[in-house]
Amino acid sequence: MHRRIGVAAGAAALLLTLAGCGGGGSSGSGGGTASGTGSPAAAGGVGGGGGGSGSGAAAGAAVWSKWGLKPLPPAPAAPADRPIKLSRTGPVPVFSRVPTTQRVVFITIDDGLVKDPRFVEMERELHVPITMFLMNDAIKDDYGYFRSLQALGYSIQNHTLHHPVMSRLGLAQQRNEICGDQKILTAEYGTAPYLFRPPYGAYDRATREAVRACGPAAIVYWTDTMEITGIRYQNGRLRPGDIILAHFRGPQQLKGERMTAMFANMVKRIEEQGFTVGRLDDYISRPGQAG
Numbered sequence: 458m459h460r461r462i463g464v465a466a467g468a469a470a471l472l473l474t475l476a477g478c479g480g481g482g483s484s485g486s487g488g489g490t491a492s493g494t495g496s497p498a499a500a501g502g503v504g505g506g507g508g509g510s511g512s513g514a515a516a517g518a519a520v521w522s523k524w525g526l527k528p529l530p531p532a533p534a535a536p537a538d539r540p541i542k543l544s545r546t547g548p549v550p551v552f553s554r555v556p557t558t559q560r561v562v563f564i565t566i567d568d569g570l571v572k573d574p575r576f577v578e579m580e581r582e583l584h585v586p587i588t589m590f591l592m593n594d595a596i597k598d599d600y601g602y603f604r605s606l607q608a609l610g611y612s613i614q615n616h617t618l619h620h621p622v623m624s625r626l627g628l629a630q631q632r633n634e635i636c637g638d639q640k641i642l643t644a645e646y647g648t649a650p651y652l653f654r655p656p657y658g659a660y661d662r663a664t665r666e667a668v669r670a671c672g673p674a675a676i677v678y679w680t681d682t683m684e685i686t687g688i689r690y691q692n693g694r695l696r697p698g699d700i701i702l703a704h705f706r707g708p709q710q711l712k713g714e715r716m717t718a719m720f721a722n723m724v725k726r727i728e729e730q731g732f733t734v735g736r737l738d739d740y741i742s743r744p745g746q747a748g
């Protein structure tokens with residue numbers, strides 16, 4: 458199902474109309490536009506850092522071809538001076554893109570409803586970087602599935618316990634949603650999420666307070682939304698630093714297509730516009746992290 462929900466987003470009271478973000482339902486296609494933007498975190502400061510590589514170049518052309526793809530260009534080296542710097546204090550920043558001039562975009566995959574083993578196989582072979590925003594109701598029947606993706610170097614982030622429209626809840630309930638998911642994800646995956654994505658993109662001032670209280674240090678929005686074969690763009694096409702929202706979906710939500718077909722389509726759309734995929738963690742300096 459896709460839902461349209463108007464929300465007042467933060468102090469800007471921006472009215473957003475959003476397509477449903479997972480949580481079950483029958484159709485993953487269709488309407489709605491995500492016109493909201495968060496304010497990108499300020500760049501600046503100095504420091505070392507470096508970090509892992511987001512490259513899928515290790516896999517040979519034959520392996521890419523097996524999935525109907527051409528090899529993606531290797532991801533550029535992670536910036537030594539990370540463009541997004543998070544701290545433990547103050548209002549949590551909201552960002553919907555990464556300030557960079559590199560021809561790189563970032564893939565985020567939400568909820569965790571459908572757990573297709575073929576997708577793990579695909580990622581083991583191609584190593585296209587993803588960041589997962591997991592909601593407990595969707596993953597609690599099989600936490601282990603996401604452990605196999607985490608083992609490939611992809612981080613797991615907070616997306617609430619039950620996928621509510623946060624801006625319709627009070628502070629205490631919002632804290633319960635975020636702290637509850639934080640506790641479970643930390644216990645299951647051995648590392649505390651440092652990013653939060655609000656279901657449907659709906660957040661308010663209390664959400665930011667609750668995020669801070671529960672541990673994550675930023676709210677991650679998105680610029681573009683992956684559907685089944687195409688990407689719905691906020692600016693007509695991909696731009697450097699765009700964050701793409703996708704979901705763990707299967708044939709029921711993808712009109713008969715598998716998760717792997719959706720993912721291959723997304724990689725094609727990225728590649729044909731001359732971009733490659735970066736590792737979001739490499740562009741963000743966590744609280745207390747040098748660089």
Ligand SMILES: [Zn+2]
Binds near residue numbers: 478
């Ligand atoms: Zn969601």
